[in-house]
Amino acid sequence: MNNSGEPGKISFATKKFRFSDWFAERFIKVVAFMSIAFVALIFIFVFREAFPVFRMDVIQKVGSENLVQERYGEEPLTPATANPVSGSDIKVSKPSSTLLARVWMPVSDNPRYGLIPLFLGTLKVTLIALLFAAPIAILAAIYTSMFAKPRIREVIKPVIELLAGFPSVVIGFFALMVLATVFQDIFGYASRLNSFVGGFAMSLAAIPVIYTITEDALTAVPKTYIEASLGLGASRRQTAFNVVLPAAAPGIFAAVILGLGRIFGETMIALMATGNAALTSINPFESVRTLSATIGAEMAEVVFGDTHYSVLFLIGSLLFIFTFILNAVSEFYFKNLVIRRYQSKK
Amino acid sequence: MNRNRKDIIIESLTGISVLLIIFIIVSILAITIKGGWPNLTWKFLSEFPRDGMTKGGIFPAIVGTAFMTLIMTIAAVPFGVITALYLAEYAKENSVFAKTIRFAVKTLAVVPSIIFGLFGLGFFIGFIGQNMDKIFNGGVLKWGQPSILWASLTMALLTLPVVIVSVEEAIRTIPVEMREASLALGATKWQTIKRVVLPGSVTGILTGTILAISRGAGEVAPILFTGAAYYLADLPHSLSDQFMSLGYHIYIMSTQSSNVDATLPIQFATTLVLLLLTFSLNAVAVVLRYRIRQKAK
Amino acid sequence: MENLKVRAINLSLFYGDNQALKNISLDIPEKRVTALIGPSGCGKSTFLRTLNRMNDLIDNVRIEGEVLIDGVNIYDRDIDVVNLRKKIGMIFQKSNPFAKSVYENIAFGPRINGITQKSRLDEIVEFSLKQAAIWDEMQGRLHNSALSLSGGQQQRICIARSLAVNPEIILMDEPASALDPISTGKIEELIHDLKQKYTIIIVTHNMQQAARTSDLTAFFYLGELVEINKTEIIFSNPGKKQTEDYISGRFG
Numbered sequence A: 001m002n003n004s005g006e007p008g009k010i011s012f013a014t015k016k017f018r019f020s021d022w023f024a025e026r027f028i029k030v031v032a033f034m035s036i037a038f039v040a041l042i043f044i045f046v047f048r049e050a051f052p053v054f055r056m057d058v059i060q061k062v063g064s065e066n067l068v069q070e071r072y073g074e075e076p077l078t079p080a081t082a083n084p085v086s087g088s089d090i091k092v093s094k095p096s097s098t099l100l101a102r103v104w105m106p107v108s109d110n111p112r113y114g115l116i117p118l119f120l121g122t123l124k125v126t127l128i129a130l131l132f133a134a135p136i137a138i139l140a141a142i143y144t145s146m147f148a149k150p151r152i153r154e155v156i157k158p159v160i161e162l163l164a165g166f167p168s169v170v171i172g173f174f175a176l177m178v179l180a181t182v183f184q185d186i187f188g189y190a191s192r193l194n195s196f197v198g199g200f201a202m203s204l205a206a207i208p209v210i211y212t213i214t215e216d217a218l219t220a221v222p223k224t225y226i227e228a229s230l231g232l233g234a235s236r237r238q239t240a241f242n243v244v245l246p247a248a249a250p251g252i253f254a255a256v257i258l259g260l261g262r263i264f265g266e267t268m269i270a271l272m273a274t275g276n277a278a279l280t281s282i283n284p285f286e287s288v289r290t291l292s293a294t295i296g297a298e299m300a301e302v303v304f305g306d307t308h309y310s311v312l313f314l315i316g317s318l319l320f321i322f323t324f325i326l327n328a329v330s331e332f333y334f335k336n337l338v339i340r341r342y343q344s345k346k
Numbered sequence B: 001m002n003r004n005r006k007d008i009i010i011e012s013l014t015g016i017s018v019l020l021i022i023f024i025i026v027s028i029l030a031i032t033i034k035g036g037w038p039n040l041t042w043k044f045l046s047e048f049p050r051d052g053m054t055k056g057g058i059f060p061a062i063v064g065t066a067f068m069t070l071i072m073t074i075a076a077v078p079f080g081v082i083t084a085l086y087l088a089e090y091a092k093e094n095s096v097f098a099k100t101i102r103f104a105v106k107t108l109a110v111v112p113s114i115i116f117g118l119f120g121l122g123f124f125i126g127f128i129g130q131n132m133d134k135i136f137n138g139g140v141l142k143w144g145q146p147s148i149l150w151a152s153l154t155m156a157l158l159t160l161p162v163v164i165v166s167v168e169e170a171i172r173t174i175p176v177e178m179r180e181a182s183l184a185l186g187a188t189k190w191q192t193i194k195r196v197v198l199p200g201s202v203t204g205i206l207t208g209t210i211l212a213i214s215r216g217a218g219e220v221a222p223i224l225f226t227g228a229a230y231y232l233a234d235l236p237h238s239l240s241d242q243f244m245s246l247g248y249h250i251y252i253m254s255t256q257s258s259n260v261d262a263t264l265p266i267q268f269a270t271t272l273v274l275l276l277l278t279f280s281l282n283a284v285a286v287v288l289r290y291r292i293r294q295k296a297k
Numbered sequence C: 001m002e003n004l005k006v007r008a009i010n011l012s013l014f015y016g017d018n019q020a021l022k023n024i025s026l027d028i029p030e031k032r033v034t035a036l037i038g039p040s041g042c043g044k045s046t047f048l049r050t051l052n053r054m055n056d057l058i059d060n061v062r063i064e065g066e067v068l069i070d071g072v073n074i075y076d077r078d079i080d081v082v083n084l085r086k087k088i089g090m091i092f093q094k095s096n097p098f099a100k101s102v103y104e105n106i107a108f109g110p111r112i113n114g115i116t117q118k119s120r121l122d123e124i125v126e127f128s129l130k131q132a133a134i135w136d137e138m139q140g141r142l143h144n145s146a147l148s149l150s151g152g153q154q155q156r157i158c159i160a161r162s163l164a165v166n167p168e169i170i171l172m173d174e175p176a177s178a179l180d181p182i183s184t185g186k187i188e189e190l191i192h193d194l195k196q197k198y199t200i201i202i203v204t205h206n207m208q209q210a211a212r213t214s215d216l217t218a219f220f221y222l223g224e225l226v227e228i229n230k231t232e233i234i235f236s237n238p239g240k241k242q243t244e245d246y247i248s249g250r251f252g
């Protein structure tokens, strides 16, 4: 016969060990596993640096000796050691007891790490951003998937998704240079940079996220729903809002949740456009300081391992937990809901 | 036709939302171009900053961004391609392991970028770097401080999901008939991947790489305290050097500079450079991805 | 009369809960053409794919029973599927050349078997193309993309590609269903030539094709093997009413 080897010579009766296949499969699996490991490592290392905040507290409660932690040996900067005379002043000696204070004043003789203004600031900016981003993005997605002619849709989608490619520092710069001035001219408030400007700018970062996922969710609604509704004499608007929108609701919630995650983790826009003053006010035209901006602004200046450093990591841990939960919710809850809906109505 | 006034108003509202978004995109582009174009000269691109960064160019920031994204790519792309291979070729859709990996990738994609910065500081600099110094460097500070290496690796982690998603999508467009042809000829799974699947996903790997570069070049938060420098008189010479970056340059020039107004042209021109860079990369990726999807049809 | 090459014993296959093959038992002789006919969806392709374990690639497939090739049960635990597939060529319904040159398509199999010597590869490529009766057409365009060829040529390239690994059995799943009559004629001629050397099992829904090309014909219906016999007998004097109905065009 012709070619490589005689026919019948190849035996398949016993398994042959092929090293390259054996190795490739294991290697690929191990590398893929690293993604899980990375998430775990992020978890561990962000929390590890945050943990001393609480330990400092415990140590001082028990003995109020000036125990310095082993790991951060040289830093004599726990408040008690930095300020030994005020041993009776409880507020000063426990860094973690100031976490619930109304003041964020990490760099002072009497440092206070009150997270409340930061939380409030983040909440305020996030709400403002979401109030802009969600309706605009969802309406735009409805237009794209329901009302636009196919040819126009082909153009709109990639154009809007271009916005996702704008680095946030560019959006921040635009907010700082242009939006702040424009809004100040319109509304006439005092502080040029504030939660309104910052929130609006952040909505620009969230719009493409919400838009894309919403558009996908709307497009995934079976055509038969739409045809049935139109067949019954409903207008396209009625069909869009009474049939398609409810059917796609879980997907749209997931979109908003992910947009939310995008907003409150946003650092550069917050740093550049919110004014960064840790005020406790509900006025949208006052400056605020968000959680992530606090990390961004202060981490470069802190002493490695001191209380302030750990508190910033604590803030990071909170941000991480929060996005993790949001992601898990959108992933498991809403995804299952979407699947179940279409299955039950098929 | 029962198109009443209400229909018309609400439909218009949805259209207006689209127009508003497009208007904002165009405004950002137009204003950046208007402010940056006059200063965008060869000199600006090829010179170091001068006079306390109030004059001169952004050469080191361009080079720093390029180096950083290069190292990032070297780290992120192989990892991303292999993970995508696992997800598309080896994983059983319903296995817990595969689902966990997918969830992890998704988590990496949504974790705020500042958290990556914290991780880079805590893990790469504080843990790996400081231990490297202890073990290899006799405790002398070299790796246990911000550097282009740690910033790039931090950024690689951030862009990993971008690579994975693009490559997996491309791998999945390769028809199952191609794999069957190869397997039916007696190729092993790995031979099939090496000779059929990978060559068929080159465009997808390229797309993922470009998207990752575009993302990495524009992100600032992860490098704020892992390696980016305010000003350097010299280009980075080693992996342990700090570097200047375009995005960080925009940030400090517009917020920390002693005389923000005087440097406005520099700020706008730097923003324009960064925007053009990320934009053109994204445009290339969009075209490539479109071609992959067409081919799949 | 002949050597037995393939034997299925009580073979059943399930896609999840859906049973696609029901207790199939049949014998296929060496160096003959065996045609599998039956209405669409009756399990012909599924059966064919059990013979080189292509169904392993599909999730949730369960197989019961045995398939013996040269007397060895290919569903035994210790079977080397890769080597099994080297022994069995497969031609698919939709021709599936790789997006490579004609030469590289044919050389694919030899290369994965570790042949790197250029002269040896040249030899195999030429020999395989000649066996597939397409050498004359391809001689000058070996380095053109296989995707630039016509459908009939692509299918014959796929046949040549599988011949290059020197199989003993060739499985063909409706190899000419997408081709024009002239290309179909060429493939049928080729099948006739190839049976000198190879055991061929061909799925077809074209009864004339089965009548023209095959020595034996097996009729499948709803996942069951209704009957298998010499092709002349099946087409002139079938044993079962269902077979008669099918070949006389009353259903399917």
Ligand SMILES: Nc1ncnc2c1ncn2[C@@H]1O[C@H](COP(=O)(O)OP(=O)(O)O)[C@@H](O)[C@H]1O
Residues within 6 Å of the ligand: C015, C018, C020, C038, C039, C040, C041, C042, C043, C044, C045, C046, C047, C058
């Ligand atoms: N990959 C698969 N998954 C689930 N069911 C399948 C699959 N392939 C084929 N089937 C089912 O098995 C039955 C037989 O299919 P097939 O072998 O392709 O028939 P034929 O080739 O005779 O037309 C059909 O009912 C078909 O729907």
Ligand SMILES: [Mg+2]
Residues within 6 Å of the ligand: C041, C044, C045, C046
């Ligand atoms: Mg079939």
